[in-house]
Amino acid sequence: MSSGHNQQLEITEIRNVKIPDFLNLNIAGNMSVKIRDGVIVSVEPVKSDTRIKDIASEPGVVDGSGMVLIPGMVNMHAHTAMTLLRGTAEDCDALDWFNKYIWIYEQGLTPDDVYIGTLLGGAEMLLNGVTAVADHYFAMDRAWRAYDELGMRADLSWALFGLGDSVEANLQAALEFNSGYRGKSPRIDISMGPHSPYLCPDDFLRRIVKISEDENLKMHIHAAEDARQVEISMRERGKTPIEILRDTGVLRPRQAGDEAVSTILAHAFYASDSDFKIMAESSCITAHCPKTYLRFGDSHDFLPRALSSGAGVALGTDGPASNSTMNIAEAARLAALMGKSASGNAETARLSEVLPMMFAGGKALGLPNYGAVVPGAPADLVLLDLNTPEMFPGTNLFADILYGLDGRNIHSVMVAGRLLVEDGKLLSVDYKALRDEAQAIAGRLVSTEADAPMQEY
Numbered sequence: 063m064s065s066g067h068n069q070q071l072e073i074t075e076i077r078n079v080k081i082p083d084f085l086n087l088n089i090a091g092n093m094s095v096k097i098r099d100g101v102i103v104s105v106e107p108v109k110s111d112t113r114i115k116d117i118a119s120e121p122g123v124v125d126g127s128g129m130v131l132i133p134g135m136v137n138m139h140a141h142t143a144m145t146l147l148r149g150t151a152e153d154c155d156a157l158d159w160f161n162k163y164i165w166i167y168e169q170g171l172t173p174d175d176v177y178i179g180t181l182l183g184g185a186e187m188l189l190n191g192v193t194a195v196a197d198h199y200f201a202m203d204r205a206w207r208a209y210d211e212l213g214m215r216a217d218l219s220w221a222l223f224g225l226g227d228s229v230e231a232n233l234q235a236a237l238e239f240n241s242g243y244r245g246k247s248p249r250i251d252i253s254m255g256p257h258s259p260y261l262c263p264d265d266f267l268r269r270i271v272k273i274s275e276d277e278n279l280k281m282h283i284h285a286a287e288d289a290r291q292v293e294i295s296m297r298e299r300g301k302t303p304i305e306i307l308r309d310t311g312v313l314r315p316r317q318a319g320d321e322a323v324s325t326i327l328a329h330a331f332y333a334s335d336s337d338f339k340i341m342a343e344s345s346c347i348t349a350h351c352p353k354t355y356l357r358f359g360d361s362h363d364f365l366p367r368a369l370s371s372g373a374g375v376a377l378g379t380d381g382p383a384s385n386s387t388m389n390i391a392e393a394a395r396l397a398a399l400m401g402k403s404a405s406g407n408a409e410t411a412r413l414s415e416v417l418p419m420m421f422a423g424g425k426a427l428g429l430p431n432y433g434a435v436v437p438g439a440p441a442d443l444v445l446l447d448l449n450t451p452e453m454f455p456g457t458n459l460f461a462d463i464l465y466g467l468d469g470r471n472i473h474s475v476m477v478a479g480r481l482l483v484e485d486g487k488l489l490s491v492d493y494k495a496l497r498d499e500a501q502a503i504a505g506r507l508v509s510t511e512a513d514a515p516m517q518e519y
């Protein structure tokens with residue numbers, strides 16, 4: 063499936079390009095960005111006008127004239143191989159989504175399917191300017207191979223259920239994956255992936271916390287994604303799901319001066335005010351996935367409350383079976399719209415608050431200086447070509463990006479200085495062969511004979 067990413071062009075400079083600052087909402091024009099060994103080494107104004115003809119003759123130099131350079135977007139929570147189940151569970155709530163569809167279809171999923179589904183989802187992310195993902199799923203050895211071939215950055219968690227017959231075998235498989243693959247690629251990291259407090263009893267969570275401490279691995283877990291979960295947790299345990307994560311050690315207190323993220327917390331959408339306080343004081347980052355909540359009929363003021371609590375928030379797509387797309391610019395747009403509309407306050411979820419969330423996940427992945435095009439940051443970069451009608455007249459680049467950016471505006475994408483998308487075309491995989499394989503797998507998964515879900519939600 064791979065065309066061999068090792069032959070891909072190594073970019074050494076991007077010249078004549080505009081660079082927006084998403085925190086201060088200003089733009090530096092006509093800049094030159096130099097790259098060595100996958101890292102940005104200088105960002106300076108172009109000294110004299112350099113003609114395109116000259117640039118074309120310099121290998122590794124990209125002409126950014128008329129384009130905008132931004133960091134690669136980071137998807138902080140995904141189940142990438144669920145591209146294969148896209149469109150299989152629609153117009154239903156979360157309960158039916160799991161029990162009537164997804165946990166029935168997933169029983170037929172093979173490791174080879176995970177490889178193909180991950181390639182497909184990874185291709186979609188790259189074509190949308192997403193260069194890194196925290197992926198939480200099964201058969202992560204196969205997902206590893208897919209991301210390696212795509213040339214993307216990834217943080218992989220093997221999903222662990224703490225209930226059922228296969229708890230020990232699955233945990234064993236995850237641990238074997240961790241020891242076999244950790245450190246094998248500088249671009250691919252590994253985390254422990256306990257599913258959630260509702261599918262992992264406290265003693266199981268404590269076991270995973272112990273392993274993650276001993277092995278110095280992050281954790282990636284779901285919690286408080288719908289109101290029902292919080293209600294059941296309060297009724298049966300007298301605690302919120304976030305309090306359970308604090309009490310079992312999944313959420314660790316943040317140490318002064320230490321910015322490292324120890325836990326990726328997917329959703330926390332129904333966090334209470336006291337939960338937000340716990341989150342703000344812990345070394346976690348929350349992955350906000352607005353499209354999934356909207357699809358399940360949920361909308362409320364999570365984002366304004368999270369922003370004012372000081373808790374770290376990044377954006378995720380969740381799996382395409384609940385979200386359809388793997389587009390972080392779209393997640394940013396929906397986060398801003400839901401934040402404003404659910405709070406009834408147009409002055410919240412501002413451009414300078416929401417746009418940086420597209421890159422906030424870089425911190426969890428340990429990427430230095432991530433989120434701005436500055437020296438020392440990895441050369442995970444996206445060139446935007448804003449030459450489409452909805453981007454004109456271009457009076458406010460920041461509003462145009464948040465409210466209008468589309469995959470059609472993604473011109474080039476590189477990870478660690480290596481060109482993976484050029485002129486809107488994916489260089490690292492054969493997209494057509496992938497499409498045919500994915501269709502065949504999807505047909506097989508939905509024609510399953512299983513009539514009961516593998517878990518009960």
Ligand SMILES: [Zn+2]
Pocket residue numbers: 139140141284328380381
């Ligand atoms: Zn999820």
